[in-house]
Amino acid sequence: MRIVHRVAALCCLVVYLVNAQVDETEVKALPRGPSAEELQLLPSYVPPRGTSLIAPPRPVRAMAEFEEMEGMIVRWAYNTQNLLLSQIVDAAQDEGKVWILVRPSTSDSTNIKTYLASRSIPLTNIEFVSVNTNTIWCRDYGPWTVYDSVTDSIGIVDFRYNRPRPLDDVVPEFLAQRWNLPVYQTLQMPDSLVHTGGNFMVDGFETGFSSKLIQNENPMHTPAQIDTILLKYCGLQQYVKMETLLYDGIHHIDMHMKLLDEETILMGEYPPGVSDYQQIENTVSYLRTLNNRYGRPYRIIRMPMPADGAGRYPPQSNYLTYTNSLIVNKTVLVPIYGLPGDNAALQIYRDAMPGYRVIGYDCNAIISQLGAIHCIAKEVGVREPVHIAHARLWEAADTLAFYQIEARIKVRSGVDSAFVWWRADTLLPFNRITMTDSSGVFVAHIPQQAVGTHVAYYIDVAANSQRRVSKPLVGAAGAFVFEVVPSTPTAVRTDRQPHEFSLSQNYPNPFNPSTSIRFSLSSQVRVGVRSQLVSLKVYNLLGQMVSTLVNEELEPGNYEVSFDASGIASGVYLYRLEATGFTQSRRMVVLK
Numbered sequence: 001m002r003i004v005h006r007v008a009a010l011c012c013l014v015v016y017l018v019n020a021q022v023d024e025t026e027v028k029a030l031p032r033g034p035s036a037e038e039l040q041l042l043p044s045y046v047p048p049r050g051t052s053l054i055a056p057p058r059p060v061r062a063m064a065e066f067e068e069m070e071g072m073i074v075r076w077a078y079n080t081q082n083l084l085l086s087q088i089v090d091a092a093q094d095e096g097k098v099w100i101l102v103r104p105s106t107s108d109s110t111n112i113k114t115y116l117a118s119r120s121i122p123l124t125n126i127e128f129v130s131v132n133t134n135t136i137w138c139r140d141y142g143p144w145t146v147y148d149s150v151t152d153s154i155g156i157v158d159f160r161y162n163r164p165r166p167l168d169d170v171v172p173e174f175l176a177q178r179w180n181l182p183v184y185q186t187l188q189m190p191d192s193l194v195h196t197g198g199n200f201m202v203d204g205f206e207t208g209f210s211s212k213l214i215q216n217e218n219p220m221h222t223p224a225q226i227d228t229i230l231l232k233y234c235g236l237q238q239y240v241k242m243e244t245l246l247y248d249g250i251h252h253i254d255m256h257m258k259l260l261d262e263e264t265i266l267m268g269e270y271p272p273g274v275s276d277y278q279q280i281e282n283t284v285s286y287l288r289t290l291n292n293r294y295g296r297p298y299r300i301i302r303m304p305m306p307a308d309g310a311g312r313y314p315p316q317s318n319y320l321t322y323t324n325s326l327i328v329n330k331t332v333l334v335p336i337y338g339l340p341g342d343n344a345a346l347q348i349y350r351d352a353m354p355g356y357r358v359i360g361y362d363c364n365a366i367i368s369q370l371g372a373i374h375c376i377a378k379e380v381g382v383r384e385p386v387h388i389a390h391a392r393l394w395e396a397a398d399t400l401a402f403y404q405i406e407a408r409i410k411v412r413s414g415v416d417s418a419f420v421w422w423r424a425d426t427l428l429p430f431n432r433i434t435m436t437d438s439s440g441v442f443v444a445h446i447p448q449q450a451v452g453t454h455v456a457y458y459i460d461v462a463a464n465s466q467r468r469v470s471k472p473l474v475g476a477a478g479a480f481v482f483e484v485v486p487s488t489p490t491a492v493r494t495d496r497q498p499h500e501f502s503l504s505q506n507y508p509n510p511f512n513p514s515t516s517i518r519f520s521l522s523s524q525v526r527v528g529v530r531s532q533l534v535s536l537k538v539y540n541l542l543g544q545m546v547s548t549l550v551n552e553e554l555e556p557g558n559y560e561v562s563f564d565a566s567g568i569a570s571g572v573y574l575y576r577l578e579a580t581g582f583t584q585s586r587r588m589v590v591l592k
Contacts, residue, residue: 030135030165032198032371033250038164045164050173050185055232056155060146062234063381064204066261066327068469071097071125073143073175073378075136076112081376085136086119087361088326088333088377093125095329099380101138101171104130131174134165137371139254140196141165142378143172146184146234147385152412154383157233158185159195162217184233193229194218198252198375203262205293205389206237211244213251240290242283245276247314250370256280256305258323260352261472263292263392268323269302275313276305288500294391297558301352306341324363324372325349327356328379330474335372336360355478386411386461386469393482394557396455402445403482405457407435409442413465420444421476422457430476435459453484501582506563506575510589513566517549519577521556535578538563546573554579565590 034042063069072092074085092098102108109128116123135141144157156179158172176183186193194217195210202208208230215223223241230236244251256268256276267284270277284300292298308317322345325334332349336342342360349358363372390407405420418435435442449455456479459471472478504518521534536550546568549561563575570592576585 031369032135032137032140032252032375034163041164047160047164047187048166048170050158050170050187052158052173052176052183052185053188054184055191056146056148056157056182056184058151059149060155060233060235061149061204061206062157062202062208062236063145063147063379063385064202064259064262065379066259066473067204067387068382068385068473069096069145069329069379070382071095071099071380072326072328073099073101073138073380074376075101075133075138076108077136077376081136081366082115084361084363084366084373085376086116086121088373089116089126090119090121091331091333091357091359092326092328092377093122095331096125098126099129099175100126101129101131101133103132129175129178131171132167133171134163134168136376137168137198138171138378139198139371139375140252141168141171142197143175143183143380144197144200144234145379145381147381147387149235152385152387152410154381155182155184158183158187159193160185160187162194162196186229186233189220190225191229191232192218192220193226193233196252197378198250198254198371201253201257201259202234202236203259203293204387205262206235207240207262207293208234208236208238209240209242209253209257209259211251211253212241213244214241216244216251238290240287242286243279245279247276248319248370249314252375254324254374255319255321255370256323258303258325260301260327263294263296264299264301264352266301266303266323266348266352268305268321270305270313275315285500293389296391301348303345303348304341306337306339306345308337309339318367319370320367321372322348324374326373326377326379328377330355331357331359333373334358334360335363335367337364337367338362353478355472355474355476382467384412384463384465384467386463386467388459388461388469388471390459390471392480393455393457395483395485398448398451398484398486401448403448403455405435405444405446405459407442407459407471408440409461410440411461411463411465411467413463413467415442416462416464416466418442418462419460420446420457421460421479422446422455424449424453424455426456430456430479449484451484451486454481455484456481501577501579501584503575503577503584503586505586506588510591511565512590512592514562514564515588516560516562517575518558518560520558521554521579522582532580535576536561537576539574539576541572541574549575 089098141161146155146157156172156176161169173183199210199213227239230239248255258266260266303322306320307313320337346358346360387410388407396403409415420433421430423430433444435444458475458479462468501522502520506515506517534550534554537545538547539545570590573588574585
């Protein structure tokens with residue numbers, strides 16, 4: 001049976017080579033999307049069947065790109081992309097192993113080594129893998145790392161590729177066999193699923209994101225059936241499918257979106273009325289209705305989508321993007337274009353990911369093919385992950401006797417030690433607190449600090465196998481920071497997620513004697529945060545002010561404030577929120 005299907009795949013390959021006019025010394029530089037010849041071939045194309053057509057035997061979780069990885073895969077281009085590939089390889093091998101896919105020719109790896117040496121790039125962490133491939137777009141056809149949720153053992157998921165490129169399509173199975181890892185393939189019904197890596201992001205905590213391209217490419221499945229397949233093969237409990245864009249040409253979310261961690265989404269932003277502005281803003285509004293792994297709204301950071309050198313946006317230009325970046329452990333590789341906005345884009349990454357090394361690389365030579373850095377590299381997870389689930393602190397009330405740092409920590413060999421390192425003064429060294437374990441939930445308490453203090457902290461875990469991992473991954477260099485704020489009468493910010501302006505109905509209502517009022521403040525700038533004067537006051541029906549709840553400078557975010565009506569009579573009252581460019585009032589009832 002295996003021979004029959006491989007023969008069928010070989011026949012398809014022969015047809016492909018004839019139609020694509022590829023000579024034997026060079027693989028044609030096919031675009032990320034299907035070429036005209038491939039579009040003609042698609043209706044009759046029969047992909048390779050594979051040899052491991054089973055689902056994972058136990059629940060799994062898909063690894064996020066921002067987790068610790070063993071290394072990454074690239075496929076050498078043999079054309080104008082050599083410079084960009086060599087730069088990526090050079091930076092990535094500082095962070096882990098780099099597997100370079102090369103043609104099975106004795107001269108290929110030698111020629112690549114010579115080229116890298118000519119650029120003074122060492123070969124200390126590079127491994128050449130001889131395998132025939134069709135294209136450089138290994139993000140889309142490469143292997144997906146998953147971990148058994150019981151044993152944390154590593155496996156590979158292989159989705160059916162959405163291009164008639166049979167050599168690319170079998171790369172995940174080939175690598176899994178080379179690495180002696182189990183491979184789970186979505187290549188036959190009822191689990192047959194066409195999916196590409198550029199249109200798939202996961203947070204490492206059972207949530208995934210794609211555009212609705214996945215529904216268009218799998219018309220044999222309902223959206224619910226697609227969800228079921230991704231639950232079986234990647235452990236997704238929440239699968240977010242967003243509308244496709246009008247002008248991106250390929251409908252892969254990595255052209256305008258990036259997960260920076262399990263709580264933070266980087267989203268592209270066009271000027272109003274330009275290109276995919278409205279479609280992206282609709283997506284952002286939708287994402288704001290969702291909660292992350294910790295039951296909190298996602299922190300959404302905006303990244304300007306650049307115009308080309310002539311000031312043009314898609315569809316009048318290539319789809320330039322800064323979000324098509326690659327996170328390789330403690331390094332972030334970002335596409336740039338020699339444009340005025342490049343430095344601002346790099347600074348947005350540095351502000352959002354402090355402590356990481358952020359490097360920009362010119363991607364003008366590749367972006368016309370609908371891809372950049374993220375599209376030509378694929379991460380591979382470590383054999384023994386140290387998985388740390390921690391909802392970071394943004395603020396803490398001054399009334400607290402201590403600040404609890406809690407984390408769920410899981411590692412196959414067991415936890416040898418877990419510490420919280422903290423400091424309240426950047427001129428002083430970090431203090432260490434041992435975390436206590438209660439069935440996998442580790443807790444430590446940072447002592448109380450004065451109002452206005454900014455406390456930096458990070459979690460440090462050592463496994464019994466001697467592996468050591470921090471959260472954030474860069475440790476002290478990018479430690480989390482929270483501020484100690486007054487608990488009353490100032491509103492307490494529940495997170496630092498920028499939101500649209502809104503004023504919620506108080507709860508409970510009617511009430512006696514106290515109630516809570518929530519409101520959200522929108523970000524006024526793209527980079528960082530800026531405080532604004534905010535007023536929240538209570539009035540009677542004659543327009544007389546009876547109480548001031550907030551009157552101070554506040555940063556963007558969600559807030560909650562309490563109102564005690566012990567000193568006023570029963571009746572109907574108004575409360576009004578005023579902030580930069582926003583005013584809204586609501587009614588509440590005091591019933592005594």
